[in-house]
Amino acid sequence: MTDQPRHVPVMLDRILELFAPALSDHPAVLVDATLGLGGHADALLSAHPSLTLVGLDRDPNALAMSAERLARHGDRVHLVHTVYDGLPEALSSLGLSRVDGVLFDLGVSSMQLDVPERGFAYARDSPLDMRMDPTTGPTAADVLNTYEPGELVRILREYGEERFAPRIVKAIVAERAKEPFTTSARLVELLYAAVPAASRRTGGHPAKRTFQALRIEVNAELDVLRRAIPAALGALRVGGRIVVESYQSLEDRIVKKAIGELAKSTTPPGLPVELPEHAPYFRLLTRGGAELADEAETEHNPRAQSVRLRAAERIREAT
The missing domain is CATH 1.10.150.170 (Putative methyltransferase TM0872, insert domain)
Incomplete structure (x- = not known):
């Protein structure tokens, strides 16, 4: 299948850059929780020959098209028909408990918009x-x-x-x-x-x-998202990374809150030193909170105009 210009993955280079430390030089597992037409997934699989990808999507038409696109990657690809808050069950069905990366590209897909x-x-x-x-x-x-x-x-x-x-x-x-x-x-x-x-x-x-x-x-997009982001954060092993692309403020607020709560110290006020059990579980990777697509990309890909990208890395295990 060919990738039409309207299907260009948003902020692809930045996403590849953010995931590289978590996926390079070892067999890794990444969940693309909103697989869509598989543009991000295809690029990540191509960049990391030892990567196994678990692709989730609630749209059976999208899964069928992605299966065709990703077929060249063979048994490194596992596709699951589920909403993204079904991530824990999808991983369990594949015998997986922890992963190295989770990607969310939220909102309605180009394919869905383009089919009247x-x-x-x-x-x-x-x-x-x-x-x-x-x-x-x-x-x-x-x-x-x-x-x-x-x-x-x-x-x-x-x-x-x-x-x-x-x-x-x-x-x-x-x-x-x-x-x-x-x-x-x-x-x-x-x-x-x-x-x-x-x-x-x-x-x-x-x-x-x-x-x-x-x-x-x-x-039920916002309710699903409120369940999905904590589930994704909980599935990451130490050194694992999450990247989320949101396209409207309601989504972005949910993502910001869920990640932010785990990226701050819980040291009680007045305590002179931070004890290990109070240290953050995650560190933020995006500059100034959410990152935007640059002008060159928004001119080439109109869908990138409203994107807000947030990313974080797990730095310690849950207690």
């Missing part, structure tokens, strides 16, 4: 689906048509950070009473009418925040 039938993109009319695993669970249409108004307002506010959530939900409730929502064009038209013109001029596409909120709700 998946319903992730608001630029064209398509079924309101938005499931990352299209074989299970409620769709975005189910959320729009069945949730109570108060719950819809909460979702738009919390997951989309949408200031006009009450106005939008009022319009949704009125429209669904006439006819259930099935496709995106009708919802986009409603959002253009509900979001004030002044906000449309300065706040980007009026559908962006609502579509993000629906996608997060349909896939």
